Amino acid sequence: xxxxxxxxxxxxxxxxxxxxxxxxxxxxxxxxxxxxxxxxxxxxxxxxxxxxxxxxxxxxxxxxxxxxxxxxxxxxxxxxxxxxxxxxxxxxxxxxxxxxxxxxxxxxxxxxxxxxxxxxxxxxxxxxxxxxxxxxxxxxxxxxxxxxxxxxxxxxxxxxxxxxxxxxxxxxxxxxxxxxxxxxxxxxxxxxxxxxxxxxxxxxxxxxxxxxxxxxxxxxxxxxxxxxxxxxxxxxxxxxxxxxxxxxxxxxxxxxxxxxxxxxxxxxxxxxxxxxxxxxxxxxxxxxxxxxxxxxxxxxxxxxxxxxxxxxxxxxxxxxxxxxxxxxxxxxxxxxxxxxxxxxxxxxxxxxxx
Numbered sequence: 001x002x003x004x005x006x007x008x009x010x011x012x013x014x015x016x017x018x019x020x021x022x023x024x025x026x027x028x029x030x031x032x033x034x035x036x037x038x039x040x041x042x043x044x045x046x047x048x049x050x051x052x053x054x055x056x057x058x059x060x061x062x063x064x065x066x067x068x069x070x071x072x073x074x075x076x077x078x079x080x081x082x083x084x085x086x087x088x089x090x091x092x093x094x095x096x097x098x099x100x101x102x103x104x105x106x107x108x109x110x111x112x113x114x115x116x117x118x119x120x121x122x123x124x125x126x127x128x129x130x131x132x133x134x135x136x137x138x139x140x141x142x143x144x145x146x147x148x149x150x151x152x153x154x155x156x157x158x159x160x161x162x163x164x165x166x167x168x169x170x171x172x173x174x175x176x177x178x179x180x181x182x183x184x185x186x187x188x189x190x191x192x193x194x195x196x197x198x199x200x201x202x203x204x205x206x207x208x209x210x211x212x213x214x215x216x217x218x219x220x221x222x223x224x225x226x227x228x229x230x231x232x233x234x235x236x237x238x239x240x241x242x243x244x245x246x247x248x249x250x251x252x253x254x255x256x257x258x259x260x261x262x263x264x265x266x267x268x269x270x271x272x273x274x275x276x277x278x279x280x281x282x283x284x285x286x287x288x289x290x291x292x293x294x295x296x297x298x299x300x301x302x303x304x305x306x307x308x309x310x311x312x313x314x315x316x317x318x319x320x321x322x323x324x325x326x327x328x329x330x331x332x333x334x335x336x337x338x339x340x341x342x343x344x345x346x347x348x349x350x351x352x353x354x
């Protein structure tokens with residue numbers, strides 16, 4: 001636990017990294033010794049020196065012009081909505097996608113909701129938003145359903161699904177820079193980076209040849225839909241598995257995948273993680289699948305329902321998700337970690353950023 005806390009506290013170096021300050025090594029040394037008060041003091045000296053530039057391109061590479069004052073925001077992806085809420089901007093959100101409805105209690109009463117795949121652009125424009133955040137999930141076939149908003153002069157910032165933890169960090173920083181919360185977003189980003197480095201360091205203690213094979217399933221196959229949805233390399237979830245010192249059952253393939261039942265059985269995973277909150281009892285359903293009796297995970301009872309909200313929203317909460325996965329995959333190595341990244345991050349934000 002001490003090592004994880006130490007590397008998370010090193011997130012305060014974000015306050016000097018952005019300036020290239022000569023005190024970076026001094027702050028890192030303090031972080032490694034877990035001297036919290038000294039760390040906060042050293043980092044605070046540089047907060048006024050950080051310059052977070054307002055982006056001129058969105059994460060998809062499109063030119064954008066972010067208004068000087070962003071007072072009305074429409075967020076069309078739950079991962080972005082969650083970041084905005086936790087940056088303290090819930091009161092500025094005037095519209096969300098329907099998948100962000102779980103955050104409605106943290107938003108103004110009666111906030112407008114839209115289908116991310118078929119948005120009502122006229123209704124969105126009627127809200128007079130200063131900024132609309134969209135997701136790559138909406139652009140089926142490469143065509144954005146928000147083009148009419150762009151053409152009307154509304155600032156639309158597209159954030160494609162990130163393929164790596166680094167990409168998630170960059171997205172967080174981008175969101176913060178757009179809405180005047182650059183310092184806070186930088187802390188989230190750097191905090192996630194160092195937390196994942198700590199996870200990876202622990203994962204490296206898994207002996208060579210003893211790595212477990214993990215299959216993450218996003219549905220339970222049946223006669224009508226026999227395909228299993230999962231992922232391969234070049235995805236942030238694959239990176240999560242590898243950082244834990246495990247192997248992805250389909251790590252040789254690339255991207256988000258649809259595989260057959262036969263392929264899944266042949267992969268013979270040691271652990272199966274069910275990434276589908278929408279399906280209660282999914283783990284038990286998989287254990288009962290005909291023909292899966294000899295799969296190692298089934299024989300060992302190593303089938304677990306995981307928190308889909310933590311891992312499927314690509315933002316700083318994937319740190320918590322990775323730790324949750326680690327407790328299921330290697331309980332002996334990750335079972336004793338009781339404090340989450342988010343708790344440690346909140347302490348850092350309160351002391352340094354305010």
